[in-house]
Amino acid sequence: MTDLAAQPPSRNLQKRALKPVVFVLCLLPLAWLGFRAATNDxxxxxxxxxxxxLGDWALRFLIIGLAVTPVRRFTGLNAVGRLRRMLGLFAFFYVTLHLVAFIGLDQQFDFAAVWREILKRKFITIGMLAFVILLPLAITSTDGMVRRLGGRAWRRLHRGVYLAGVLGVIHYFMMVKAGLQQPTIYAVILAALLLARLMPAKA
Ligand code: HEM
Known part of the structure; x- marks a missing residue:
């Protein structure tokens, strides 16, 4: 365990500030969307x-969360490792808002219609599958759950985030009728992160 008291005050402050600063940054997309809604923009x-x-931000946070381990491994910046759980939970937060916006705003809380959409439109089926995969990961993200499941089982379960990321990208590809540029960018980044994951760790 790192002893914060044994470090110089500036390092200490940086360490303490990192999480709250990133937390606020992660809320900015939502705040910006709220501002645009309030100003009819x-x-x-x-x-x-x-x-x-919200779908875009869900995918971005999934990818940012997946980037943490490779970034830490290739740069040696261990501090970023402490952000992984928070970033993963923000991905889930934005996916949930994306789903709630779809159910509430698009479908007016008509759950029968939502169910029909899930069955009828394949890209929504895939999105829902990604959500269902992420749900147990979010639930088991606490320290208590890591202990209860045991590190190995927990890690195996949490590999599901890669599948959710892949499904998220497929969902995007299936949704767009033209202009495959954006989903292709996400697909390339995701593929690079998966490859980086498979590469052996630096000695
Ligand atoms: C991990 C899960 C998910 C991710 C990463 C995700 C991501 C995305 C992305 C990136 C888009 C395209 C945004 C754009 O065009 O800029 C999108 C669109 C959409 N998503 Fe998802 N999504 C997920 C789950 C879901 C779920 C569970 C539903 C509903 C059950 C859903 C419903 C939709 C709908 C309806 C659209 C298109 C809206 C339209 O036609 O304008 N998504 N999603």
Whole structure:
């Protein structure tokens, strides 16, 4: 365990500030979306803008969360490792908001209609599958759950985040009718992160 008291005050402060600063940064996309909604700046289809914006951020946070371990391994910046859980939970937070916006705004809480959409539109089926994979990961993200499951089982379960990321990208590809550029960028980054994961750790 690192002894904060034994470190110079500036390092100490940096360490203590890292998580709260990143926490606030992670809330900025939501704040910005809220601001645009409050100022009627969501374009001609505000519901679509909200659902899509939250979907974009869900995918971005999934990818940022997956980048933590490779970044730490290749740069030696161990401090970023402490952000992994928070970033993963923010990914889940944005996915949940994306789902809630779809159910509440797009489908007006008509759960029968939501179910029909999940069955009928394949890209929504895939999105839902990704959500269902992420749900137990979010639930088991506490220290208590890591202890209860045991490190090995916990790690195996949490590998599901890669599958969720892949499904998230497929969901995006299936959704867009034209302009594959954005999902392709996500696919390439995700593939690079998966490859980095498979590479042996630096000696
Ligand atoms: C890990 C899970 C998910 C991720 C990463 C994700 C991500 C995304 C992304 C990136 C987009 C495209 C945004 C854009 O065009 O800029 C999108 C669109 C969409 N997603 Fe998801 N999504 C997920 C789960 C879900 C779930 C569970 C549902 C609903 C049951 C859903 C419903 C939708 C809908 C309806 C759209 C398109 C809205 C439209 O046609 O304008 N997604 N999602």
């Amino acid at each position: 969501l374009g001609f289809n505000p519901i679509e803008t909200i659902v899509r914006d």
